[in-house]
Amino acid sequence: MTTDREPGPAAEDTLEGVNTDSDRKRHKTINDLPPDVLLVIFRELLLGVRRRRFWSYPLGRVGWNDRYLEPWPSYDSSMRKHPFPESVASVCRYWREVMSTVSFFWTRLVIWVGKEPTPLSTIRDYLAWSQDGLLDIYILSKTNSPDERDPTEKTQVKAVMETLAPHMNRWKNLYVELLQSSSLPLPRIDIVGSAIKLVKLELHYAIDDSVASTEAASPVIGEFHTPVLDELSMGGLQFRESYVKPFPQYEMPPELCYASIVGYDDSHHPPFPMIDLLACLTSCKKLHRVELANLRLDCSYTGPPIVPTVNDWDADVDFVDMPGDIIAEYNRLLDYPYVDSVSYTRCTMETPAPLGESYNLTMDGIASPTALLSFLVAVRGHYSCSVASFTNCDGLRSDILLMLAMPPPHANVWLCPHLRSLSIEGCTHFSSSDLRVFLQWRRSVHAASGFVEDGHPAFMVASITELDVEDCCELAPEDKQWFDENLESVRWDDWTGGTGYTF
Known part of the structure; x- marks a missing residue:
């Protein structure tokens, strides 16, 4: 592309529609x-x-x-x-x-x-x-x-x-x-005024060099009015200074639906109480999803939950790089809520603890079998963990699948008894036969009850009907046949089958 019209008298003359003899003689360009x-x-x-x-x-x-x-x-x-x-x-x-x-x-x-x-x-x-x-x-x-x-x-x-x-x-x-x-x-400190059309605010950084104030109150200058703010994403220290410390004198954005709070290191910042964070978040009645990532919070509060009933809080939550004790305290303070979806990414939990309930359970990058099992043991309640997804989890091993295949010795309690849909990607520490045994045992018990649903006196465990596996291991021919004949829907890498599959 030729663009010879640069600043200068000739360019300005042509812009005004004045053509000289030299203009007519030269080659035409896009600037003509x-x-x-x-x-x-x-x-x-x-x-x-x-x-x-x-x-x-x-x-x-x-x-x-x-x-x-x-x-x-x-x-x-x-x-x-x-x-x-x-x-x-x-x-x-x-x-x-x-x-x-x-x-x-x-x-x-x-x-x-x-x-x-x-x-x-x-x-x-x-x-x-x-x-x-x-x-x-x-x-x-x-x-x-x-x-x-x-x-x-x-x-x-x-x-x-x-x-x-x-x-x-x-x-x-x-x-x-x-x-x-x-x-x-920072909102209310460096950003003050009325942003009446702002729907999304994201504040990110590469190096945490901030010095947190040790004062109980934040150095608020004035309100940052965001009446339609829908998404908020910022660092833990910045969120604490801008929103947690001034609360409840300054309320949270009333239409907030999604909040992502990333990074707080209490080794060089003052303690950040979990109770303060949740008191602030639970005031957002329209909040439907929260991401908590790499937060080291103070869990010394031992008082009662701040939410009296589980129906008062139904925000789905994504935990990323979070330790098990903080995850457990989050659930305790919210009185073990039931939500649609919970995910754990590179989280740890070496000691099982009670957790809330969720219909969808997602795990990503859980390397420890103990941690993965701890999250599964915590599953309880009607319809909890009906859909489960595992991605790049080295902790998903053959022995874990065996534990999911049958109740523990001397007990009649199954792990994830309502699981019906399973998705696994990039998990390489099991074989297709390990997975088939897991599904086969559960199906046989469900079949013996007449395939009754939860709530029936004979219900013990549901059979898995949907399976999606990608980049895990080779699919043995005998396992492929069983999946094809006993699951409604199955996809294993490039192969698709199941009783509900039609060409």
Whole structure:
């Protein structure tokens, strides 16, 4: 593509429609196209980034009106430095002038801090060109390496936030990913005002260099009003300073549906009581999913649960890199709730403890057989663990499957008695025959009862009817035949079968 229209008198003359003899003699380039034709080309580039919201929309309207398009795709620091539209607008001044006339080209702002930061004047241009459109804002560091730490990162971020602040009522998504946690702008401390359209707030960092205040109260400056905030993701220290400490004087966002709290190390931060965290979270009545990752919390509180009945809390929960004692205390303080889904990723639990109930149970990266068994032993209640998924779990071994295949000696209590659907991926410490024996024993007991359901006096264990196995082990022919004849649905790598399978 030839683009010889750069800043200068000739480019400006042509932009105004004045053609010289030399212009007529030279070869025609894309920059000889009028602005409206260039916009058609740029519109096609936009449609490569933002798809049509519905295919029923007339194609002629798509790309000229923001409401016909899907939201901007998410952006992070691992992607190229110059996304659309900056990748196009930076080619030459003519293109930039043409693109600046379409406001929704500029409603995703990718702002870099660190070395070679995005100039504040450029940010102001973007804000002006976006007119009154809702903004997806990404403030990103160019490095995750401690060796490239920029001492001015915090100052740069402060200047960026001051530039964005007058447009707070247009913020839709605010995503901040920095090198140092101390550079993050904190709600109610560094971000104060009314973000009435903000639906998603994410604050992430690579290095935890923050110093937590030891005061009981957080240094709150004022309220950060987010009446429609749906998703919130931030570090444990930042969440404590911005939301837990000021609670209940400052309430949580009323429409919050998802919260992710990642990272709190009590070895160099003051103790963070689990009771305080949950008191804050359970005030969010619309919260339906919580992620707790790599949190080392204070579990010294020994008082009663903070939720009087399990019906008061039904948020699904994902535990990531969490120790068993904190997981157990979470469940105790919530009075062992019943939820639709619980997942454990790289978690430990060397001593079994009572846990809540969930219809779906997911385990990922559980290396210890003891930990995996502890999570399974804790399963109780009607319909709990009806669906189970194991991914990359070295702890799922033949002896664990044998324990699931029959009740323990001198007991008539089965592990996960309601399990009916099983998915296993990347678990390599068992054979197909181990899995068949597990399913066969449970089916034979269920068959002996007449395949009765839970609640019937003769019910002991349900038979598994759906099985999905991928990247685990070879499927022996005799096991394949049994699965095909006794399961409603089975997939083992590239083979699919079962009594309900039709070609």
